[in-house]
Amino acid sequence: MAATPISVTIDQIFILFRDWLVHFLPVAVRPFAAVVLGVIAIACVFPGLFALTTVFERKGLGRMQNRLGPNRVGPFGFFQPIADGIKALTKEDVIPFRADAVVHFIAPLVLVVAVFMGFAVLPMGRNMVLVDMDSGLLFFFAMGASTELSVFMAGWSSRNKYSILGAMRAVGQMISYEVPLLLSSVSVVMIAGSLSLTKIVEAQNHYTGIFPHWYVFTPWGFAAFLMFSIAATAETNRSPFDLPEGESELVAGYFTEYSGFKFALFFLGEYLGMFSISGLGATLFLGGWSAPLSFLNVIPSWIWFFSKVMAAIFIFIWMRGTLPRLRQDQLMNFAWKFVLPFTLLNLVVTALWRFMGEGWARWVVCTAILALAYVLMGRTGMHRKKIGPRSYRYAE
Amino acid sequence: MSFAFYLIVALTLAGGLAAVLLRNTVHCALALTVAFAGLALLFLGLDAQFAGFAQILVYIGAVAILVVFAILLTRSSEAEQEGVFSKSWLVGLVIAAGVFAVLGWAVLASARALPWQAAAPIVTVRDIGNVLVGRYVLPLEIVALLLTAATIGAVIVALHEKERTR
């Protein structure tokens, strides 16, 4: 092996480690073993990240509300997730008497498995992708679509009106926001010319001077990123779109009737969904594992990927600490009357960008169209209704 | 024919059978998704990645959800007083069995003429895209029009009926 710079070695350290582990095995099983090792790595890293995120979320939310957050278990409360895990595991697993036991049992498993599958196509570093699929993006969305069914199964099988209401709201919301999620990703596919996520990252991994060619730094990319973020927040049922699991009115919605380990699985599923959708957003718009400035490439690629994911998670938490919950009609209106038309317009703008060729003209034209549309749609569609004194239909 | 193939076929057929046989309508819909997933796996086994993932995305992500929504909106999940099968179930069963007999006979009779082996075709998504907007651009446009019409039509059909009858 030729002498490689130390930065490249650190960059590829996991790949090298995997290859070193695999070379003990016979040649026939090596590819299989490599995949198994990758699965094990994913199955360890992301739940660990989930545990860390829960404690950071609670502490961060506390700080935003001028509280301290958990600080009892271990130093600064960092062992809180361990305590939570023990609590969840030792709790009694209650299955409602009238519940459909089989469906009730399968629902959390379907959710977690489907969410885990999405990680298979995410490139988490240079050469660090479990399966480099030609239609990776499609695979990701196919897996994301399967989670909706598990939400329905959980809500329906509980035989509880809050559960079924929460499930119907969740499914309706996820279907409504899946359309803009897909369409905003399509604009990236139009420019990159591939559904493979590794190719999409490579297409962004160029620099002009020291600045990267990330899609978010183009007018259409910025608009698509904005719409993607909104739709992703709604897809993962996070605040301000956490209506389906609104604790205050639906008592956690579709997983009201779950307790103990299955409840923990739903919780895990929600956070893993956040990680995977953040990873996808980083891959599509923020250059995946590529460094933000060209000279920062000495820092390993996987550090960049995970820091982008964690930055996205921080914004999720920040929004949760800030924004109030939307009402059901506001939610649907926002999806179908603002996000969807804007994404469709953005597709047209992307095509324009593609065909106008290099030059400053396309920057001006695309920015102008998008900004104008944003202002106009904001003015007309989303203006606040005039609320006068309350009128009564019968009482006067 | 590997073990995996038989496993997937068993899963698909079991899902399909359960979808038409179970009493509870929601269980039928869930069994249907099992059948869809099995079919998607069969597509993957036939090296049709794109079709397999499209199958999951469209059928499990959209059609199955539509079906369960329809079931809940029409209160079909509540237990039926009478049987779940129609009065003319025997006729239907005979017709279905007859169709299967004809199809199976046709397949088996021509089994010898069918090709044994075929090299796995290397099809990239790029090829599919090129064909879609090249040779098949007219069907693509027609399907787009159909989908738009269907969306509008479904909305109009399911819109709330005016309170004029009864």
Add this chain to the structure above:
Amino acid sequence: MVVASPLAAYLLVAALLFAIGLAGALTRRNAILVLIGIELMLNAANLNFIAFWRYGPHPEALTGMMFAIFSIAVAAAEAAVGLGLVISIYRHARTTDLDQMNRMKG
């Protein structure tokens, strides 16, 4: 019984699935379950298309694959309209039982 070629196996599976779907569509009372049967039949047809494409003489032409993809799109439209119709009928007649929907006059 020994199945001659992999294609024949796929065709038999598709035929069986088609028959199951047909039986479901013909014997169930609930309109939604009839639609489920129709979906199964469409899927069986898709499996046929894909299998013929895979083992056919010109897989690079992508004909069978395209047919399957278009069929998936059409099936989605069919499901949307069909279920919209079922809901509309339910609103009108308060039932989804096809045996009771035997009048042409609303």
Add this chain to the structure above:
Amino acid sequence: MLGEGIIKGMLETAKNFAGSFVSEERLTTVEYPEQRIPTAENARVFPFLVYDGPDWQAGLRCVACQICEKECPPKCIYIEKSKDKKPDFVGKPQIYPAKFDIDISVCMSCQICVEVCPFEAIKMDTQFELATDDRFGGLLMDRQQLAKSNEYYHSIHPTEATEVDARLAQEKVAAEAKAKAAAQAAAAKAAAAKAETPATGGH
């Protein structure tokens, strides 16, 4: 413009987030077992029985009149009267509670027992850390557990206790005066009777 309010709100929370690390006075949390806020003087949790003097059994003000037992809305008080009598703070012999139980798992802290007690014998405590792992026996307080000295009462509700003491002292003075008057009257009567007796006896 659309999204303006969201940005404004996000800045506000960001300010809170950063500020909570810089300025300690932003954090309103009191870390309870280590830090405590002194309870307000009018705080009330569960009732207790007041006694005077060093011995709780001798000094218990309660005379087992059972008014509180009858008035208690959730019926959490149980009283058994004694057979014998003991002198109260005035010196008058009174019956006393042989048994006085309050089930604080039932008590709703309404303070009605305190309002109705004519003897200032039952007052509200400020002790709230009463959690126990025995939910039946552990939350049923008997006479001895409920008895707290008047000094303790002064320490938790100083103003109120002073008022009560003044009233009791006044009552005692009045009672003594009355007793004196009665004694005088009795003495006078006796004297008068004595004066009269020889006269009548003279017959």
